[in-house]
Amino acid sequence: MTTPAEALAHVLQAYADAPDDRLMIEATTGIHGPGVRTGLTMGDLRALADQQTPDPCANSGRTVSRWYAPHGWDTPAADIPDPGPYADGEHVTCPLCRRDVPVTPHATTERETGTQYVARYTDH
Ligand SMILES: [Zn+2]
Known part of the structure:
Protein backbone atom coordinates (compact mmCIF):
# COMPACT_ATOMS: atom_id res chain seq x y z
CA MET A 1 0.00 0.00 0.00
CA THR A 2 1.07 3.50 -0.71
CA THR A 3 0.03 6.34 1.56
CA PRO A 4 -1.15 9.63 0.04
CA ALA A 5 2.02 11.28 1.41
CA GLU A 6 4.19 8.64 -0.30
CA ALA A 7 2.25 9.06 -3.53
CA LEU A 8 2.78 12.83 -3.37
CA ALA A 9 6.51 12.36 -2.69
CA HIS A 10 6.69 10.00 -5.69
CA VAL A 11 5.05 12.59 -7.97
CA LEU A 12 7.40 15.30 -6.71
CA GLN A 13 10.42 13.08 -7.41
CA ALA A 14 9.20 11.96 -10.83
CA TYR A 15 8.56 15.58 -11.87
CA ALA A 16 11.48 17.12 -9.98
CA ASP A 17 12.50 19.14 -13.05
CA ALA A 18 9.00 20.42 -13.85
CA PRO A 19 8.35 24.16 -13.42
CA ASP A 20 6.02 25.38 -10.65
CA ASP A 21 3.41 26.50 -13.20
CA ARG A 22 3.01 23.08 -14.82
CA LEU A 23 -0.64 21.99 -14.46
CA MET A 24 -0.68 18.50 -12.95
CA ILE A 25 -4.38 17.94 -12.15
CA GLU A 26 -6.87 19.59 -14.47
CA ALA A 27 -10.12 20.60 -12.77
CA THR A 28 -11.76 22.63 -15.54
CA THR A 29 -11.01 23.67 -19.08
CA GLY A 30 -12.82 26.41 -20.99
CA ILE A 31 -15.32 27.15 -18.20
CA HIS A 32 -13.54 30.30 -17.01
CA GLY A 33 -12.88 31.56 -20.52
CA PRO A 34 -11.75 30.10 -23.84
CA GLY A 35 -8.72 27.89 -23.31
CA VAL A 36 -8.49 28.67 -19.59
CA ARG A 37 -7.55 25.60 -17.54
CA THR A 38 -7.75 25.41 -13.76
CA GLY A 39 -6.46 22.85 -11.28
CA LEU A 40 -3.36 22.00 -9.29
CA THR A 41 0.12 22.95 -10.48
CA MET A 42 3.50 21.50 -9.51
CA GLY A 43 3.97 24.61 -7.34
CA ASP A 44 0.71 23.82 -5.51
CA LEU A 45 1.82 20.21 -4.93
CA ARG A 46 5.22 21.37 -3.65
CA ALA A 47 3.54 23.80 -1.25
CA LEU A 48 1.22 21.06 0.00
CA ALA A 49 4.18 18.73 0.51
CA ASP A 50 5.97 21.43 2.52
CA GLN A 51 2.94 21.70 4.80
CA GLN A 52 2.86 17.91 5.24
CA THR A 53 6.54 17.48 6.07
CA PRO A 54 7.09 16.90 9.77
CA ASP A 55 9.86 18.84 11.45
CA PRO A 56 12.51 17.48 11.60
CA CYS A 57 12.36 15.78 8.23
CA ALA A 58 12.52 11.96 8.28
CA ASN A 59 15.61 12.10 6.05
CA SER A 60 17.62 13.82 8.82
CA GLY A 61 20.67 11.64 9.47
CA ARG A 62 19.92 9.34 6.54
ZN1 LIG B 1 14.16 16.60 4.10
Whole structure:
Protein backbone atom coordinates (compact mmCIF):
# COMPACT_ATOMS: atom_id res chain seq x y z
CA MET A 1 0.00 0.00 0.00
CA THR A 2 1.07 3.50 -0.71
CA THR A 3 0.03 6.34 1.56
CA PRO A 4 -1.15 9.63 0.04
CA ALA A 5 2.02 11.28 1.41
CA GLU A 6 4.19 8.64 -0.30
CA ALA A 7 2.25 9.06 -3.53
CA LEU A 8 2.78 12.83 -3.37
CA ALA A 9 6.51 12.36 -2.69
CA HIS A 10 6.69 10.00 -5.69
CA VAL A 11 5.05 12.59 -7.97
CA LEU A 12 7.40 15.30 -6.71
CA GLN A 13 10.42 13.08 -7.41
CA ALA A 14 9.20 11.96 -10.83
CA TYR A 15 8.56 15.58 -11.87
CA ALA A 16 11.48 17.12 -9.98
CA ASP A 17 12.50 19.14 -13.05
CA ALA A 18 9.00 20.42 -13.85
CA PRO A 19 8.35 24.16 -13.42
CA ASP A 20 6.02 25.38 -10.65
CA ASP A 21 3.41 26.50 -13.20
CA ARG A 22 3.01 23.08 -14.82
CA LEU A 23 -0.64 21.99 -14.46
CA MET A 24 -0.68 18.50 -12.95
CA ILE A 25 -4.38 17.94 -12.15
CA GLU A 26 -6.87 19.59 -14.47
CA ALA A 27 -10.12 20.60 -12.77
CA THR A 28 -11.76 22.63 -15.54
CA THR A 29 -11.01 23.67 -19.08
CA GLY A 30 -12.82 26.41 -20.99
CA ILE A 31 -15.32 27.15 -18.20
CA HIS A 32 -13.54 30.30 -17.01
CA GLY A 33 -12.88 31.56 -20.52
CA PRO A 34 -11.75 30.10 -23.84
CA GLY A 35 -8.72 27.89 -23.31
CA VAL A 36 -8.49 28.67 -19.59
CA ARG A 37 -7.55 25.60 -17.54
CA THR A 38 -7.75 25.41 -13.76
CA GLY A 39 -6.46 22.85 -11.28
CA LEU A 40 -3.36 22.00 -9.29
CA THR A 41 0.12 22.95 -10.48
CA MET A 42 3.50 21.50 -9.51
CA GLY A 43 3.97 24.61 -7.34
CA ASP A 44 0.71 23.82 -5.51
CA LEU A 45 1.82 20.21 -4.93
CA ARG A 46 5.22 21.37 -3.65
CA ALA A 47 3.54 23.80 -1.25
CA LEU A 48 1.22 21.06 0.00
CA ALA A 49 4.18 18.73 0.51
CA ASP A 50 5.97 21.43 2.52
CA GLN A 51 2.94 21.70 4.80
CA GLN A 52 2.86 17.91 5.24
CA THR A 53 6.54 17.48 6.07
CA PRO A 54 7.09 16.90 9.77
CA ASP A 55 9.86 18.84 11.45
CA PRO A 56 12.51 17.48 11.60
CA CYS A 57 12.36 15.78 8.23
CA ALA A 58 12.52 11.96 8.28
CA ASN A 59 15.61 12.10 6.05
CA SER A 60 17.62 13.82 8.82
CA GLY A 61 20.67 11.64 9.47
CA ARG A 62 19.92 9.34 6.54
CA THR A 63 22.42 8.83 3.77
CA VAL A 64 22.48 10.07 0.22
CA SER A 65 24.87 8.79 -2.43
CA ARG A 66 26.15 9.42 -5.91
CA TRP A 67 28.12 7.15 -8.19
CA TYR A 68 31.07 7.09 -10.49
CA ALA A 69 31.04 4.04 -12.75
CA PRO A 70 32.96 4.84 -15.92
CA HIS A 71 33.36 1.20 -16.94
CA GLY A 72 30.26 -0.35 -15.41
CA TRP A 73 27.42 1.25 -17.36
CA ASP A 74 28.48 0.87 -21.00
CA THR A 75 29.48 4.50 -21.23
CA PRO A 76 32.96 5.57 -22.28
CA ALA A 77 34.88 6.89 -19.30
CA ALA A 78 35.49 10.24 -20.97
CA ASP A 79 31.74 10.93 -21.06
CA ILE A 80 31.28 10.73 -17.30
CA PRO A 81 33.20 13.08 -15.05
CA ASP A 82 33.97 11.72 -11.60
CA PRO A 83 31.75 13.77 -9.24
CA GLY A 84 34.11 12.96 -6.37
CA PRO A 85 33.16 12.73 -2.72
CA TYR A 86 30.70 15.17 -1.18
CA ALA A 87 32.28 18.29 0.25
CA ASP A 88 31.60 19.08 3.90
CA GLY A 89 28.57 21.35 3.92
CA GLU A 90 27.72 20.70 0.26
CA HIS A 91 24.02 21.29 -0.32
CA VAL A 92 21.72 18.59 -1.70
CA THR A 93 18.00 18.85 -2.40
CA CYS A 94 16.23 16.48 -0.01
CA PRO A 95 13.80 14.37 -2.10
CA LEU A 96 11.40 14.12 0.84
CA CYS A 97 10.93 17.75 1.91
CA ARG A 98 12.60 19.43 -1.09
CA ARG A 99 14.66 21.67 1.18
CA ASP A 100 18.23 22.51 0.26
CA VAL A 101 20.14 20.60 2.95
CA PRO A 102 23.85 20.64 3.83
CA VAL A 103 25.42 17.17 4.03
CA THR A 104 28.46 15.74 5.78
CA PRO A 105 30.76 13.29 3.93
CA HIS A 106 30.29 9.77 5.28
CA ALA A 107 32.05 7.15 3.15
CA THR A 108 33.50 6.24 -0.20
CA THR A 109 32.86 2.65 -1.17
CA GLU A 110 34.39 0.77 -4.09
CA ARG A 111 31.80 -1.57 -5.52
CA GLU A 112 31.66 -3.92 -8.49
CA THR A 113 29.64 -1.35 -10.42
CA GLY A 114 31.80 1.63 -9.51
CA THR A 115 32.58 4.09 -6.77
CA GLN A 116 29.79 5.09 -4.40
CA TYR A 117 30.18 8.41 -2.60
CA VAL A 118 28.03 8.58 0.51
CA ALA A 119 27.07 11.52 2.71
CA ARG A 120 24.58 12.10 5.50
CA TYR A 121 21.83 14.70 5.53
CA THR A 122 22.21 17.01 8.50
CA ASP A 123 19.19 17.52 10.76
CA HIS A 124 16.65 19.65 9.01
ZN1 LIG B 1 14.16 16.60 4.10
